[in-house]
Structures are given as structure tokens and as C-alpha cells.
């Protein structure tokens with residue numbers, strides 16, 4: 417099974433085989449299985465190219481199997497609108513000090529039905545909490561390493577070297593059982609991210625140590641129904657390529673439970689690409705176009721489109737309204753990612 421790659425999965429073996437192999441390697445239980453529903457009972461596509469357009473609109477796990485969100489301790493639907501504003505207090509100069517505590521831990525999570533992944537998590541979830549601050553505040557993040565491996569937190573933004581969260585600077589590597597405080601200003605406003613910066617870097621990130629980091633402009637943004645999607649994937653058989661893809665960790669979660677939004681309401685999506693091993697990821701919205709604010713650092717959109725591409729670490733803010741009710745799909749425009757889980761629906765209601 418060692419040469420069982422996701423490309424071979426797409427070549428016809430089906431994700432159920434990969435999931436079984438992965439569960440075996442990870443010491444987990446047998447999977448309920450994942451499979452594409454195909455039109456007309458057609459045989460599995462012979463090549464990834466043939467897989468293109470086979471009918472991912474109906475992709476989800478076989479027999480409606482789902483992961484145990486309660487056991488994972490987080491639910492993809494709840495993650496969408498879960499912003500962690502921490503605690504605030506007044507500093508001596510009258511400015512706001514905003515504080516969080518992030519705890520790294522080793523935690524097994526179910527990333528596909530029956531497929532357990534030995535993740536490393538911040539505050540019990542993948543992605544980690546969506547930290548939200550306001551431009552100009554002083555931020556203090558207490559990092560407690562409750563994992564069995566050394567880790568850090570590296571924040572994107574403007575700050576001093578000592579607060580950069582990389583080995584050899586400031587507190588450097590935070591050993592198991594140790595803690596540190598990262599302190600810096602909320603600058604610039606926009607959508608950023610944080611992640612562990614411990615070598616081997618790709619592995620530490622791919623294990624789940626990343627999250628979105630929102631800095632609101634001083635004057636705020638117009639009221640909207642706000643959502644966060646951190647695009648990611650999991651390498652369940654340790655071959656440095658991903659077996660499953662998702663936004664907010666759980667493949668097909670928003671197919672099983674479409675995201676309910678209101679017709680004509682302004683939607684604002686904070687979109688971050690935390691995917692490892694694949695160089696690019698993307699977001700495509702059906703039946704609509706959106707305004708795109710790369711990195712969220714301008715209040716003027718740069719583009720009006722229905723598809724954006726992000727490389728590793730890139731992120732941006734999307735805004736749009738649905739003028740009609742009904743179901744609208746969204747997914748990576750890399751069809752392979754879509755078929756392996758990175759796809760969902762909006763359910764637009766009155």
C-alpha cells in the first residue's frame with residue numbers, strides 16, 4: 417500500500433481504499449468509506465483527467481457517513497462564524513490591550529469517516545481559533561505548549577523580531593510544558609494568519625497548527641454576515657501529499673450541512689489558504705460573482721470575479737450578496753481537490 421497515492425485513488429481505486437490504508441497506518445479503525453456518486457453507474461474514471469467533471473456536484477462520503485464532530489470537539493458549521501476576540505483591558509496610555517491564550521496539544525481528530533489523524537492543534541481545533549482584533553491595539557498572546565513536541569506561533573503582521581515566533585529569535589522554540597508571550601501591535605488591518613514555525617515546517621503546519629487572524633480597520637467594515645474558511649487538507653498516509661481536502665478541515669461538511677445565508681444580505685468571507693504540499697488552492701463560487709480584497713489591507717476591492725487562486729499562506733476577503741434563493745455551490749477549482757472533499761453549498765433563504 418506504500419505507493420498508494422491520491423492520484424492512484426483518483427485513477428480508480430476510490431478513496432475508500434486510501435482511507436482504509438490511512439486508518440491502518442494511523443492505527444485507527446476501518447473507515448465508513450468515501451466515494452463519489454456517479455451518474456449512470458459509470459465506472460470510476462481511469463485517470464485524473466477523466467475524473468474532471470464526472471459529477472463532483474454530488475460528491476460526499478458513501479452512505480451519508482459523517483465524522484463524529486462532537487468527538488472532534490469542533491463543528492465546521494460553528495467554525496464558520498466563530499471569532500475569538502479574546503479579553504481586553506485598558507493599558508496605562510489608554511490604549512486597548514487584547515489578550516488570548518493559545519494551547520498547543522496533540523489530538524487525534526477524525527478527518528473522514530473512520531479515518532483518524534494524529535493532529536497537533538491550537539485550542540483543541542483545526543484550524544485554530546480565528547483571532548480577531550482592531551487596528552492599533554496592543555496584542556498579547558500567551559502560548560502554552562501542552563504538546564509532546566516543541567512548537568511556536570508565528571504571526572503574520574508588522575512586529576519586532578522577538579515576537580516573530582521562529583527558532584533562534586525571541587523565545588525561540590517553545591519546549592513541551594513551557595510557555596511564552598508574544599506581544600505586538602495589530603498592524604496592518606486585514607486578514608492574516610498564524611501558524612507554527614518549527615522545522616520541519618511543512619509537517620508542523622500540515623499537522624494542524626494554523627489559524628486565521630483578522631485585524632479590523634479602525635472604522636470597521638460595513639455590517640455583514642461574516643464567515644471564515646481556512647482551506648486545508650490532510651496527509652493521512654504520510655506521503656507528503658494530501659488524501660483529503662476541505663475548508664475548515666472536514667471534507668464535504670458543507671455538502672452535508674449547507675451554509676444557511678439570507679437573500680440580499682451582504683456576505684463577507686475571510687478566506688485563508690493553509691494547505692500544505694500543494695502549491696496553490698482556489699475558491700470558486702457558482703451562480704454569482706464577488707468582490708475580492710487581497711489580504712484585506714484595502715477597503716477597495718481589487719477584482720470582481722467568481723474564482724480566486726491563493727498560494728500557501730495567501731488570503732483575502734470576499735464580499736457578495738445572493739439575489740436569489742436556493743443552493744449555490746462553492747469549491748476549489750482544482751477538480752481533484754473538489755472530488756476529495758473541498759466542496760460545499762450555500763443555502764440561500766428568505
Ligand SMILES: [Cu+2]
Pocket residue numbers: 566567568612613614620621625
Ligand atoms: Cu509545531
